[in-house]
């Protein structure tokens with residue numbers, strides 16, 4: 027049987043683009059289908075526009091800090107529309123570069139919505155296209171809990187399209203998205219109320235990180251209503267009234283409500299049943315080599331139930347292509363993947379949290395060292411935000427199982443540490459490492 031393509035990829039986000047280029051490098055005839063702009067969530071409504079917003083917001087603090095360092099400066103005003111203009115110019119540049127790199131790799135880009143007709147045939151809008159192998163890389167979309175009035179809330183997608191900044195923003199969900207938007211918009215002068223079901227924000231992070239970031243956000247004037255859930259939302263005279271249930275019941279009136287309670291795979295109208303692809307919970311079921319329940323179909327990135335981060339999506343795309351077309355079977359180690367929360371204070375982690383290590387090895391087998399200190403920069407800036415460095419160590423082997431940081435540039439620092447952790451570095455080896463002075467990171471080698 028001959029097909030239109032050897033490989034058809036559905037979705038040109040981080041995972042799909044990485045897989046397309048790597049497969050093409052093995053001489054495979056590849057087409058990629060995309061229904062929106064190239065680059066998916068990361069480029070258009072995630073990592074990149076979010077980080078640009080963080081950079082914009084940091085000037086507010088930098089100007090205050092500059093005064094403490096002897097500068098005579100005044101804050102001026104922030105022009106949201108001007109920021110959107112320059113941000114979109116940068117996103118257009120990225121789209122062009124993504125398109126150019128697909129052409130250079132010889133990958134055909136097909137615009138439209140894909141839905142399965144059978145295991146080898148996909149309808150793109152109404153046009154049937156066949157392929158020997160198909161990779162599903164359709165990503166995810168925001169969840170909204172079933173709360174009365176939830177239709178008045180927006181999600182991270184619409185946050186990037188706001189025409190003006192609200193005066194008061196309520197955020198439901200204190201995970202990555204809620205914390206990053208809350209922190210950034212606070213620096214831009216927005217009043218923030220964050221509602222989180224647990225006692226602490228950033229579920230899944232080490233407990234010390236959760237506590238220090240939560241305190242830091244509160245010190246910056248963010249109101250956190252914890253152990254609470256949004257119960258009802260009602261429009262009241264051009265604003266929104268939100269009532270919470272939980273440890274305390276509160277009613278607040280705000281301009282905008284962001285719902286940031288997690289994401290689910292984007293599988294609607296893909297007709298996976300026609301292709302014989304099974305689900306596990308709400309995600310595509312895959313094995314460690316990203317194989318689905320149908321022999322010729324694979325899935326990578328946020329549409330599977332693994333770690334929804336861009337570098338993971340990209341690496342799964344590469345590993346799929348290496349395994350299937352490069353004949354180098356490759357799977358990921360999901361235990362040692364670094365991640366960061368781009369809030370102020372910033373947090374970053376690699377490896378096991380203290381509670382996970384105790385769960386696996388038992389409390390007696392684990393030792394933690396924890397240093398909290400005032401970074402040199404804050405001595406003059408006047409900020410009372412302390413930095414936290416924590417290491418989780420396996421007593422018997424002296425191996426470092428996890429490193430957790432809260433400090434300026436935590437995300438940049440954790441990258442180098444990631445390599446050491448992946449190589450099985452011990453506490454003793456770290457102690458014998460000579461650091462750079464004066465930096466915050468040198469504390470890791472004390």
Ligand SMILES: Cc1cc2nc3c(=O)[nH]c(=O)nc-3n(C[C@H](O)[C@H](O)[C@H](O)COP(=O)(O)OP(=O)(O)OC[C@H]3O[C@@H](n4cnc5c(N)ncnc54)[C@H](O)[C@@H]3O)c2cc1C
Nearest residue numbers: 037039040041061066067072140164165327328334335336
């Ligand atoms: C606000 C926000 C901030 C984030 N910040 C970070 C960060 O700082 N660092 C980090 O590592 N991760 C971050 N993430 C997570 C990261 O963006 C995702 O993990 C990553 O984008 C997943 O890539 P993907 O290729 O699997 O999916 P996506 O990027 O979602 O790409 C899927 C693509 O498939 C297309 N598609 C879907 N269905 C069809 C169809 N039927 N036919 C044709 N095309 C289709 C979609 O239009 C989309 O372009 C963030 C996410 C959000 C929401």
Ligand SMILES: NC(=O)c1ccc[n+]([C@@H]2O[C@H](COP(=O)([O-])OP(=O)(O)OC[C@H]3O[C@@H](n4cnc5c(N)ncnc54)[C@H](O)[C@@H]3O)[C@@H](O)[C@H]2O)c1
Nearest residue numbers: 199200201202203204221222223255256286287288334366
């Ligand atoms: N810096 C980054 O790498 C980055 C940034 C943004 C997003 N992401 C990715 O996107 C994913 C989704 O982010 P997210 O923040 O939406 O999800 P999340 O799973 O990180 O956090 C959701 C939070 O909402 C809370 N919650 C759930 N239902 C609630 C309710 N009804 N009321 C109040 N709180 C409720 C949960 O307890 C949790 O703390 C993340 O898991 C992450 O992988 C990564």
